[in-house]
Amino acid sequence: MAGQRTRRRIPEATVARLPVYLQLLSDQFDAEVTNISSEQLAALGGVNAAKVRKDLSYLGSYGTRGVGYDVEFLIFQIKRELGLTHDWHVVIVGAGNLGQALSGYGGFGERGFPVGGIVDVSPDKIGRAIGGVRVRHVDELAQIVQSRDISIGVIATPGPAAQEAADSLVAAGITSILNFAPAIISAPHGISVRKVDLAVELQILSYHEQRRVNARKATTLKAVPGQRGRGASA
C-alpha cells in the first residue's frame, strides 16, 4: 500500500472504452445488479473478457477474485477517473443547423455536459433561444467561458469557419475542443482536439456496403471463402 497515487498512464484505447463500461454498468445498476464479472461485462459490451480486466486494472485492483466487481463501486471509480464527478459546462460555436441540433437534443446535459452558452457571428441568429440557451455573439466568448469556468468547446460551424472558431475558443481559454465541422482544425500544443464527422461514419458503412455488392457480383464467378463482418455477438 504505497498510497493511492498510482503510476498510471492509461492507454488511449482504454480511455475510449471506459465510457462504454460506465454505460453498461449504469444500466446494470438500474437493473439492481450489484455485482458483475469481467466475463459478464465483456458479453454485454461484445468484447474480450481479458481486455475488460486489463482495462479495469488500470484503475486499480477493484475486483474481488472469485467474485467479480462491485457495480456501484466500479461506477464510482470510472467516473472519478474520467473526471465525471461533477458537470462540465460546454460552449457551442455555431448556431446553424448543426448547432441547433446539438443543443436542442438534450443528450449533452443529461450526461453531465450542460450547454453553458451558444455563440454565432450572424446577427439574425443572435438573441434567439435554442434549447433554453440564448445565442450570443462570438465576441462574448471569453466572458462566457470565464463566467462559467468552461473548458470544453464544441465547434458546430460550417467547414470553412471551423478553424476560425477553434482559434476563438483557444483565445477564450478553452483547453478541449470537440469538432463536429467537416474540416481538420489545428490547435496549439496542449489543447485536446477530437473530431466527429457524422458523414464520415456513413462513408465507412458505405465502404462495407460497396464491398458486399462487389462480393455478391464475384460470387457468380467464384465462391467467396472468408468474410468477416463487424457485427457483435448475435
Added chain:
Amino acid sequence: MAGQRTRRRIPEATVARLPVYLQLLSDQFDAEVTNISSEQLAALGGVNAAKVRKDLSYLGSYGTRGVGYDVEFLIFQIKRELGLTHDWHVVIVGAGNLGQALSGYGGFGERGFPVGGIVDVSPDKIGRAIGGVRVRHVDELAQIVQSRDISIGVIATPGPAAQEAADSLVAAGITSILNFAPAIISAPHGISVRKVDLAVELQILSYHEQRRVNARKATTLKAVPGQRGRGASA
C-alpha cells in the same frame, strides 16, 4: 498488368481515413488545385506523409513519381472505393430529439446520404414532417426499405429501445447500422454496425481535462516531466 481486380483488403484504419482525404482533396479541388503531393496532403490532414502514401497505395498506384497525385482522379478513385459514386438513402428509426436533430440537420443529404424515411412507434409523432420527410410507423419499415432500396439504417432512439430498433432494421433487410443511441446493440453476423455516442466523445475530453487539473495540482509538489498533448501541428 493482371487487370484491375487487385487483391486488396484495405485495413480498417485506412478506411477510416479515406473519407478525410476525400474531404481535403475536395477542398483543394474547389480551390482549383489540380495536383498534390503526399507531403502536402499530409500537412493538410495533420498526419504523416508516409501514412498517406501507404493509405493511397491500397487503392492502386495512382500517383506519379516526381509529381504527386492528380486531385480530381484521386477523388474519383476514393469515391469509387468507398462506394460513393451514387447516393445511399438512409432510414432513421426514432423521431425524438435525436432523430429530429439528425434529420433536421441537412448534413446527411449534402454528403450523399439523403434521408429516405423516418419511423417511430409513438402515434403522436407519426404523420409529422421533419426536414421534409413524413414520420411513419415502424411497421412500415420493410416497405420503406424495399421501395427505396435502402441498406443503411440509423438508430436514434433512447438507449433502451435501441436493440429493438436494430432488430426491426435487420428484419426489414438493412445490412448496415449507424447507432447513435447510448446502448450497445448486437446484430447478426454480416451486418455492419458502427456506434457514435456524442457523450462518449465528451467523456474522453473530460478525462484529459481531469488529468490536466491533477497535473496542475501535482506541479506544486513536483515538476511534471513529460506531457503529451493531442493537438495537431500548431
Added chain:
DNA sequence: ACAGCTTTGTGAAAGCGTGCACAAGCGTCA
C-alpha cells in the same frame, strides 16, 4: 482447517498500425 470452484490480475506472445529510410521511377532541362 482445507479442498475445490470461481474469478481476478498480469506476464508473455501474437497481431496490427505507424513511421523511417531508400530504391525505383518519372519529368525536366541541357
Added chain:
DNA sequence: TGACGCTTGTGCACGCTTTCACAAAGCTGT
C-alpha cells in the same frame, strides 16, 4: 540522350493493442 532532382511505393523495425494462459486469491461447504 543523359544527368539530375523530386516524389512515390514499400520493406523493415518499432511500439501499441489485443489475446492467451495461468498463478494468485477469495469464497463456500464440509
